[in-house]
Amino acid sequence: MVAMTQLRVGERAKIVDLSQVSDLVKRRLLDMGVTEGAEICLKCTMPLGGPFMIENCGQCVGIRRHEAMNIQVKPL
Amino acid sequence: MMHIALVGNPNTGKTSLFNQLTGTYEYVGNWSGVTVEKKVGVLRSKKAKMIDLPGVYSLHPLSRDERVVTQFLLTESFDKILNIVDASQLERNLLLTVQLLEFGKPLAIALNMVDVAERRGIFIDQTKLAEALRVPVVPVIARTGKGCDEVERTLLEKVAEQTELFTLFYGEAMERAIERFIASWGTEEQFPVRWLAIQFYEGNSYVRDYVAEKWPEATWRSLYEQAEKEVQHAEQMSLAQFIYEKRRSFVKEVIQQVVQRTEIGQVTLTDRIDAVVTNKYIGIPLFLLAMYILFQLTFDWLGAPLSDLLDAFFAGPLTDSVTALLEAIGASEFIRALVVDGVIAGVGGVLVFVPQIFILFFFISFLEDSGYMARVALVMDRLMEAVGLNGKAFIPLIIGFGCNVPGVMAARTIEQPRERLVTTLLTPLMSCSARLPVYALFVGAFFAAHQAIVVLSLYVLGISLALILAKLFSLTILKEETSVFVVELPPYRMPQWQALWRSTWDKGKGFVKKAGTFIFGGSVAIWLLSYVGPHGVNVNMDDSFLAMIGGILAPLLAPLGFGTWQAGAALLTGFLAKEVVVSTMNIIYHVPDVESLQGLMATHFTPLSAFSFMVFVLLYVPCLATVATIYKETGSRKWTMFSIGYALVLAYIVSFVIYQVGGLFGF
Numbered sequence: 206m207v208a209m210t211q212l213r214v215g216e217r218a219k220i221v222d223l224s225q226v227s228d229l230v231k232r233r234l235l236d237m238g239v240t241e242g243a244e245i246c247l248k249c250t251m252p253l254g255g256p257f258m259i260e261n262c263g264q265c266v267g268i269r270r271h272e273a274m275n276i277q278v279k280p281l
Numbered sequence: 282m283m284h285i286a287l288v289g290n291p292n293t294g295k296t297s298l299f300n301q302l303t304g305t306y307e308y309v310g311n312w313s314g315v316t317v318e319k320k321v322g323v324l325r326s327k328k329a330k331m332i333d334l335p336g337v338y339s340l341h342p343l344s345r346d347e348r349v350v351t352q353f354l355l356t357e358s359f360d361k362i363l364n365i366v367d368a369s370q371l372e373r374n375l376l377l378t379v380q381l382l383e384f385g386k387p388l389a390i391a392l393n394m395v396d397v398a399e400r401r402g403i404f405i406d407q408t409k410l411a412e413a414l415r416v417p418v419v420p421v422i423a424r425t426g427k428g429c430d431e432v433e434r435t436l437l438e439k440v441a442e443q444t445e446l447f448t449l450f451y452g453e454a455m456e457r458a459i460e461r462f463i464a465s466w467g468t469e470e471q472f473p474v475r476w477l478a479i480q481f482y483e484g485n486s487y488v489r490d491y492v493a494e495k496w497p498e499a500t501w502r503s504l505y506e507q508a509e510k511e512v513q514h515a516e517q518m519s520l521a522q523f524i525y526e527k528r529r530s531f532v533k534e535v536i537q538q539v540v541q542r543t544e545i546g547q548v549t550l551t552d553r554i555d556a557v558v559t560n561k562y563i564g565i566p567l568f569l570l571a572m573y574i575l576f577q578l579t580f581d582w583l584g585a586p587l588s589d590l591l592d593a594f595f596a597g598p599l600t601d602s603v604t605a606l607l608e609a610i611g612a613s614e615f616i617r618a619l620v621v622d623g624v625i626a627g628v629g630g631v632l633v634f635v636p637q638i639f640i641l642f643f644f645i646s647f648l649e650d651s652g653y654m655a656r657v658a659l660v661m662d663r664l665m666e667a668v669g670l671n672g673k674a675f676i677p678l679i680i681g682f683g684c685n686v687p688g689v690m691a692a693r694t695i696e697q698p699r700e701r702l703v704t705t706l707l708t709p710l711m712s713c714s715a716r717l718p719v720y721a722l723f724v725g726a727f728f729a730a731h732q733a734i735v736v737l738s739l740y741v742l743g744i745s746l747a748l749i750l751a752k753l754f755s756l757t758i759l760k761e762e763t764s765v766f767v768v769e770l771p772p773y774r775m776p777q778w779q780a781l782w783r784s785t786w787d788k789g790k791g792f793v794k795k796a797g798t799f800i801f802g803g804s805v806a807i808w809l810l811s812y813v814g815p816h817g818v819n820v821n822m823d824d825s826f827l828a829m830i831g832g833i834l835a836p837l838l839a840p841l842g843f844g845t846w847q848a849g850a851a852l853l854t855g856f857l858a859k860e861v862v863v864s865t866m867n868i869i870y871h872v873p874d875v876e877s878l879q880g881l882m883a884t885h886f887t888p889l890s891a892f893s894f895m896v897f898v899l900l901y902v903p904c905l906a907t908v909a910t911i912y913k914e915t916g917s918r919k920w921t922m923f924s925i926g927y928a929l930v931l932a933y934i935v936s937f938v939i940y941q942v943g944g945l946f947g948f
Contacts, residue, residue, distance in 0.1 A: 233343065238370070249561060255660075258555075
């Protein structure tokens, strides 16, 4: 189990733990179907500590790096 | 008349469907949050009214536009719900559907984007979906209008007035809690109290306020805490999470029954575009390049030649034929002067810029409709984070380039209240299209060789100041609030010409309308003020009332490089709408066309003072319509006054520095 920030671009992983993410962000991720057990793919990252773009069931979502750091995933 | 509410997730084509069903056209874009306010239209058959609501993922609101939906359901009377569902994202769409079904109103589902889903290997059995949810399901392609007749027929005929209430079983502990709530509530509501109970336990902030109006805090708190404890004990999950999980497992079951998947390994076009557009290294340069091309097209390549043609027409054939006509009917000298020097000079001076404004709006519509806007939010987030905002705040700023009013309204989609406030206050610094005529006038006169660069520098100045002030405000008024950023990135799509033209026209027509009303009236008033003075009518303009009024401001403006009564009067009238500055100048300098006005101005301004004047016009106060919108959005007189006050101070300081420092360098 690693933080999402450890993934390489293009790598797929399963979300294991969202409990460290702030409530508001967690709610929004839930709304978009990014939940524990969901399979995601890291699409790209922005430079200088910028946001991450992840894909889940064909839906792309942008989140900040420090939120991604709090998301625990299991690479597939 | 029957009222039908249109509800669905963001960016599922709600507004497109609304436009198809009602025959009107609303603003359509490809980013979450295009609709921030409800809109009402009449169905083509004139048998029912349709209400377009902002897109929501859930009835439990996080941002202000989402509150509009929950508020609508709770407080307004309507008859049926049309739930638009994105077939390619069935799971999260149905999570909302479940909440709507629990609400108990007759409901029909419009299943949109079936084509997109099929391309991704998702095949939905509509009959089974209709059976599983016990509501009519109609497949549509909202963008082209396919299936819309069927939707209308279903809404009017097949959706029963009274349906058996959809009930999802939430497990024993939760059901006991729901029953306790219903038993204590007592009063009749227009909707099932069960729905109210579930939303209350889920933590819906709007519903909680609604409940708190009726019950003392101790009552609802003890109900909530008891439920929380029992569910935690029975299910080892928080109340909100448990309710969500229950809904999700129901939705998953439904999907299992109705969806067939085939693996399609192909890389989609969106993936390929994103590989470039959101590339780590070229994402930001590409955005800047796109902006640069946009400005070149608007000003140099396309806009300027068209404007020149129009200007020649106003100054030549139009003025001549109107003069001839007025002479033929024997109009008095006064009327002739009023029409030619007042109306044609004032209104025509602004209408000349219609091509540029439409080109700008066209490209903004293109950015919105294609799906690039959401990527801009992603690409710019790092920069916005540095100044205490988030990437989503960049969208209102870009829309503000077209017009500040929708820009201010677009700020609603930002979740955090203070970030929203700061974005609202800063959007007027974006150089809107109404300021364009002013720039075009001055750059044409003083910077003919470097038009695009000088105008671009004003846009960049506006953005830079907005970012600096954002940082300043975030260190003062919005400290202690952490910024939040989660953005949905929709698939790209090729905008349809018809939709593009419609939204361009929709935005641009306000400008044309303003020319016919505000600017027309303003031109007549300004001309009259310049025609009449304390010593009678038809006075030398320097002795007119206008000169007196402008003269009061002139000494104040002298340190900025334009201490003339003409500049003072023009700026004063510019509060109505910024393009009135040009009308006023046309009337004051009493010239037939923009070209000769530019020649004349060379004697009143230097290039440096002209630049200083443009900067002042860019910053000095939001126009009347924007001020009204800021008041509406913030609901606070204090912040509205602040938005005017800080802009004036900022404009004065920046223009002062530019003029004085520029003078030192000998410009």
